[in-house]
Amino acid sequence: MLKPVRESLFRGLINRVLQHLARVMPGAQSLRVALHRARGVKIGKNVWIGYDAILDTSRPYLITLEDGSSIGIRATIIAHFRELQGVKIEQDAFVGPGAIILPNVVIGRGAVVTAGSVVTQSVAPMTVVQGNPAVPVAKCGVILAANVRLKEFSRQLKPLASPMHQPKGPGAKPAPGSDS
Secondary structure (H helix, E strand, O other): OOOOOOOOHHHHHHHHHHHHHHHHOOOOOOHHHHHHHHHOOEEOOOOEEOOOOEEOOOOHHHEEEOOOOEEOOOOEEOOEOOOEOOEEEOOOOEEOOOOEEOOOEEEOOOOEEOOOOEEOOOEOOOEEEEEOOEEEEEEOOOOOOOOOOHHHHHHOOEEOOOHHHOOOOOOOOOOOOOOO
């Protein structure tokens, strides 16, 4: 049987106050980042944290946000359930608005989690995932960084073959216009 994770009353109160302030205060690259660092989240340089993002309230030290990563508005990162596990968002990764990242997940360098996705498994570097549960849908040709226009990022995407559109059974022929 797993032993439940405990936090002290005082530390829990401080974490919740700082979390609440970080959710509502301005400063996606300054004040919010500083408040989450004060809670114990490991945060690199040039990290962007959107309004109303929730980073594990009772175990923030289990979260790592590497340089250049972005956490979208109302995204939620849950780093543990009962046991200690953690979440790592690697360099230049982008977590879209409303996405949910579950424990024991690594979002690879330059990966993109689309809005509203639920990530239950680690994401390979330079991969776009979407859905619930999130599945890979494309490979990134460039990193989705502040200096890259969305049009350029979109042009560089390489779609992955969807299992839903693959021929099934022996002797099945690919659909017209597919690359198979």
